[in-house]
Amino acid sequence: MPKISPSDITPEHAYLSRRSFMAGMGALLVSSVALSACGGQDPTPGPAPATMPPSPSANTDELGQRLTSYEAVSNYNNFYEFSLRKEDVARLARDFKTSPWTVEVAGLVHNPKTFGLEDLLAFTQEERVYRLRCVEAWSMVIPWLGFPLARLLKEVEPMTKARYVRFETLYDPEQMPGQKSPFYGWPYVEGLRLDEAMHELTILATGLYGSPLLPQNGAPVRLVVPWKYGFKSIKSIVRIELVEEMPVSLWMASAPREYGFFANVNPEVSHPRWSQATERLIGEGKRIRTTLFNGYGEQVAHLYEGMDLSQWY
Numbered sequence: 113m114p115k116i117s118p119s120d121i122t123p124e125h126a127y128l129s130r131r132s133f134m135a136g137m138g139a140l141l142v143s144s145v146a147l148s149a150c151g152g153q154d155p156t157p158g159p160a161p162a163t164m165p166p167s168p169s170a171n172t173d174e175l176g177q178r179l180t181s182y183e184a185v186s187n188y189n190n191f192y193e194f195s196l197r198k199e200d201v202a203r204l205a206r207d208f209k210t211s212p213w214t215v216e217v218a219g220l221v222h223n224p225k226t227f228g229l230e231d232l233l234a235f236t237q238e239e240r241v242y243r244l245r246c247v248e249a250w251s252m253v254i255p256w257l258g259f260p261l262a263r264l265l266k267e268v269e270p271m272t273k274a275r276y277v278r279f280e281t282l283y284d285p286e287q288m289p290g291q292k293s294p295f296y297g298w299p300y301v302e303g304l305r306l307d308e309a310m311h312e313l314t315i316l317a318t319g320l321y322g323s324p325l326l327p328q329n330g331a332p333v334r335l336v337v338p339w340k341y342g343f344k345s346i347k348s349i350v351r352i353e354l355v356e357e358m359p360v361s362l363w364m365a366s367a368p369r370e371y372g373f374f375a376n377v378n379p380e381v382s383h384p385r386w387s388q389a390t391e392r393l394i395g396e397g398k399r400i401r402t403t404l405f406n407g408y409g410e411q412v413a414h415l416y417e418g419m420d421l422s423q424w425y
């Protein structure tokens with residue numbers, strides 16, 4: 113029997129334009145079943161394409177900004193559990209044990225559940241090219257692989273009184289030497305309002321550039337919330353809890369005058385020690401203007417209607 117290639121199933125031009133359309137949406141579904149489901153119809157049974165879609169699916173984000181190199185994404189890291197020096201994280205995290213791994217989802221849910229990594233990978237993985245804007249005024253463009261957090265939260269059925277989601281990183285000072293530092297209240301904790309957590313742009317990432325996450329990027333699973341400063345995107349998650357009260361993050365506890373709960377990217381609101389008006393694009397040797405909600409305002413501004421964005425939240 114002759115081999116079937118994707119171009120036999122879909123005319124080449126239609127296949128390509130569908131790809132670029134979805135890349136423009138910031139998402140490329142990785143499985144063929146999900147590809148056909150993307151149009152809003154039921155997945156059509158049929159032969160699977162011989163190959164997975166290539167990753168990355170585009171060389172730029174939807175605004176035309178070039179992807180940051182894999183080299184830079186995996187060697188310039190903030191992961192205080194390993195080191196405060198970005199250049200040292202990859203080396204110190206090299207032997208970090210990411211398997212077996214479980215993520216416990218608990219708290220105000222009807223159906224608490226512990227997910228193994230294989231359960232997380234069973235959610236259809238999509239590619240999302242997102243800008244990552246660190247509060248330190250630098251940024252990258254990263255092609256993540258992952259799936260919407262909303263899909264996992266729906267499975268555990270949040271109770272009506274659940275208002276926030278609290279995330280926790282692994283606590284293991286033997287493996288993570290930075291956790292021996294008394295200056296921070298380990299483990300790393302972050303939080304989102306439930307509607308932010310359920311937003312379509314919020315993903316749990318399991319990979320980038322088509323490969324599983326490396327330890328320095330938060331293996332085996334980390335949060336990515338592209339319209340917020342990078343510190344909200346907590347790495348190496350072991351516990352997700354649905355709660356009633358606003359969680360206190362590691363940064364809110366360590367430096368309450370500098371880091372708040374919402375941390376939405378906002379060029380108009382300076383950090384107490386530096387301006388947020390521009391950012392250094394890693395690998396490009398240039399500064400660009402920072403945009404409100406990191407450029408995702410059209411999708412997320414409605415979440416904050418009536419809130420005073422001039423504050424450092």
Ligand SMILES: Nc1nc2c(c(=O)[nH]1)N[C@H]1C(S)=C(S)[C@@H](COP(=O)(O)O)O[C@H]1N2
Pocket residue numbers: 185188189190191192193244245246247281300328329330341342343344345346347348
């Ligand atoms: N557990 C944990 N998660 C974390 C951090 C950290 O120190 N510990 N740093 C945050 C910060 S400040 C940023 S900018 C991003 C960096 O992600 P990257 O190294 O994959 O680019 O991770 C975030 N998640």
Ligand SMILES: [Mo]
Pocket residue numbers: 190245246247248341342343
């Ligand atoms: Mo950051």
